[in-house]
Amino acid sequence: MKRGVEEIVPGTPPKSEEEVIEARASFRKQYRFPPENNNLTAAQTRKVRLIYEIDITLSEQIDALSQLAKLNLAIRNILPPETWESVASIPDLSSQQVSLKVLDSLYAVRNNLSRSGELARRETRRTDRNLDLATRSYERAEKQRMDFEDRTGAEDSNSSIVTDRETAALASQAAEEKLALRRLQSRLAQAELALVDNKIERFQPFLADHRLRVIFSPEHVQEQIGAFSAKEADLEKSLLASQEQFDQLTPNAPVSTGLVAAEVTPGETVRQLAQSYGRDAAHARVSLNQSWINHLNIQRQFYGHRVDFYQNKIKRRQMSEITRELDLEIQRLESETDYLRNRMAQARQDAVRIGDQFAGTTGISPQLIQSLQDAAQEIVETLRMEALSTESTLSRLRNFNDELLNRTSGYTWHEIQAILGDRLPLAWNYQLFILNDRAFRVSTLFWVVFLVVIGFFFARYISRTAGSLLTSKAHLAPGVSAAYEKLVLYLLVVVICILIFNLFNFSLTSLTVVSGVLALAVGFGSQEVLKNFISGIILLIERPVHKGDLIEMDGRILKVESIGLRSTQVLDFDNSQKIVPNSLLLENVITNWTLSDNILRSTIPVGVAYGSPTRKTAEVLLEATRSTEGVLASPEPFALFSDFGDSALGFTIYFWTNTADRLKISSEARHRIAEALATENIAISFPQHDVHLDSLNPIRVELSRQS
Structure with missing residues (x-):
């Protein structure tokens, strides 16, 4: 970007x-x-x-x-x-x-x-x-x-x-x-x-x-191979010439490049240094030609691998060997590059030091000093060229390594064909075990799993269709239809599994040993799972709870989302989903507010002040409740004078609403009741206490100021 x-x-x-x-x-x-x-x-x-x-x-x-x-x-x-x-x-x-x-x-x-x-x-x-x-x-x-x-x-x-x-x-x-x-x-x-x-x-x-569009032609390959051969011949001649030049130079005794002895004249010292540096420069040229030839051979070797790679001639097992060899060569060239760079930096320092050491010295020919500096600079330049050749070869190998990494992340089409042709039949007919004197192979397992999956989707389609028909044609409640839909699904899955076993001639009697082991495991380790499973079947058959019902459990109102074989998923009023084991719905007392219909009764207690007209208060409360939108006219709401309280006259209003808007309707009814009582000047009471003092003598009261 x-x-x-x-x-x-x-x-x-x-x-x-x-x-x-x-x-x-x-x-x-x-x-x-x-x-x-x-x-x-x-x-x-x-x-x-x-x-x-x-x-x-x-x-x-x-x-x-x-x-x-x-x-x-x-x-x-x-x-x-x-x-x-x-x-x-x-x-x-x-x-x-x-x-x-x-x-x-x-x-x-x-x-x-x-x-x-x-x-x-x-x-x-x-x-x-x-x-x-x-x-x-x-x-x-x-x-x-x-x-x-x-x-x-x-x-x-x-x-x-x-x-x-x-x-x-x-x-x-x-x-x-x-x-x-x-x-x-x-x-x-x-x-x-x-x-x-x-x-x-x-x-x-x-x-x-x-x-991705690299294409090889035999002409291009032959042309590159010919170029490698011609370049190698030229480098061999250059190496021979540099070697002859190096051999012609007479080796000299080592001369210290630091402090000059007193008995040696500066001119003689510079002459000996110039000869020594000239020999070092000739040796550097020999090393340069040898490096060029070595790098050329490396490039030619990996060029052949590269041609085979793009022509898909390298097997995958050979690919790892080439990659490992390539990594080793890259590491060696990286070390060689660092070594040459360090030598080149040292040679530059020597060249500068030589110029500073003999600058302005009398008795030394300027031509001799210049020849010494030229030899030192030639060493620097030769090392630079050798380092560049090494970096160029390293760059080519890194490019080839990138190509290998990009390709080895996946299989080529030829490799896929080879795998499919050689290994797939063996894997397809591999024997897993013997059941009832019949070999159970990978192919058998594949078809069993495939048919079970197809049968499951078919059973789910049939069960959903049956549930829709029961809702639309038989006019059953959605929760009842969902229960029948689950039963049809489980029944069809069992039938399909039996048919698939018969299709592959697997008798259920041959699984008696496996069944005994499974029964033992269920008896010791899966009691709760089995209990919840049986409870789920009972819930689906008896239908005490339907999908969409509002139930009260442990003092909380919950909405039933779905009923499964092991558990039932419910939704709390704070929009949190809970998973309830089916056994809890059968073993505990559950209040189903919508088992027969979706109508719920609500109550609102109201306390008014003592001295308020009780009959008028009851009429005001009843009228305010009836005028609230959402309160059902049948059953008709009613208000009862329920209690003489400590601080208030207690009334209770009873009315019926649909389950969906129960809380909103109750809130609106309270608003209407408060407004109606205020209009009729009837006070809503609050807790209060009157204290009466009974004493024969007057109570003495003293006021004092705190210091």
Whole structure:
């Protein structure tokens, strides 16, 4: 997915290019740029230098913002890979048949992108470090400016102090602008990294598509083999020539490259060093040619494996051997690359040290020093070429390893055909066990399972059809229809299993031993399961509970969702589902509120204040209840004067509703009752107590103030 700079570097966006240009123009106008720099004091000179530094930093910010805008535009408008210059220049790329040469060119593009990404990551880390340094530098400059103002005060008009104050302010501004520049450079590095990552993301499917279209022709293979042979012949000649050149050099006694002995003249020392370095350079050329030949042989060996791989000639068991050999070779080349890089770094240090050691030394011919430096540089260049050859071979092997990994994640069509042709018949006829003098094979197991599955779906279809007919034609309740549907399903499953056993001539009497073992297991370890299973059958036959019923169990109202053979699934009013073993529904006292119908009786107790007219109160309560929507007219609601309470006259209203809206209807009835009583000025009582004091003497009351 393409990402913009704003998505990569969160935080406050930088100033626009126009804002920085305007700020630079204002700064130049404020300090009459360019400032005069004749006959200035040291403080004034530093002030002028800071003005120039701020102007240059603002100019660099403008350039950075321009580059950032271009990179952001490039990120959001990445073209397809086939339009890239590095890809479009590959010959025969548009052909439907891709050769290995084209594929290797695409690998080279991918490797270049990977190297660019690594360089961008290094640049990102470098700019982050520079940003940290700039932040600390700005904090120090700002602290110095504030300390100076605190010491001198803003009212001090001494010319030198004014100049120093302006210089401190300019130093703080210069550090601030440098910090802004470092932020922009960090965003630039992040944007360059995002551009490379997005290109790699776009290039990966493009490369995978071309990898699938690799086609070999005998001409291309012979051409590549001929190229290997010709290159090997040239390298053999080059190796022979370098070996002869090395043999012609006379070995010299070892000479220390550190401190020079006093009796040896500098010129003689340089001459001996030049001979020694020349011999080392010749030996490095021999090693380079040997490495080239070795790398060529490795490439030729794995090219043959690669050709066989794309022509599907490698068996899967051979694939693992080639992969293991390839991994070992990659590890060896990686170690060789590290070794060559370390040697090359050491050779560079030696070349620099030689130049510094004999620079300006009298009595030494410049040509002799130059020949010594040339020999040292030749060693560095030879090691560099050997390292590049090693990395090139390593890159080719890694590409082939990627191809193997992509293919070994699945089987080829030829491998699938081989497996199906050789192993499937053996597996299909494999004997599992013998039952009643008959072999029970994998094929038998397959057909038994297949027919049981098909029979189960058929039984479920028939049972559902029967349940729908009972509901629509026989006008049975949905819960009753669901019970009959379950019974039909279980009965059909048993019948289908018996028919399948008879179809394969498996007598049930032959399973007596297995049945005895199963009965023993049930007797000791499956008592609860068997009890729940039998309870489920009884529930389906007697039907004390139906699907959709409201039952009360342990003081909770539950809705029956489904009844199974082992358990019943119920729904609580807090919308939590519970699994109830069927035995609990038979062994415990269960209240089924909807066994015969869906009508429930509800009661609302009401307490009114003493002194309220009781008959009028009963009429008001009854009228308010009747006017509530959802209260059934039949059975008719009624109100009873039920109790003389401690603090109230107790009344109870009885009414009937449907189960679905029982709670809402009861709540609405309470609202109506409260409104009706308030309209008739009948007070709803609340608990209260009257305290009567019976005393013959007056009660003395004293008031005192606490200190």
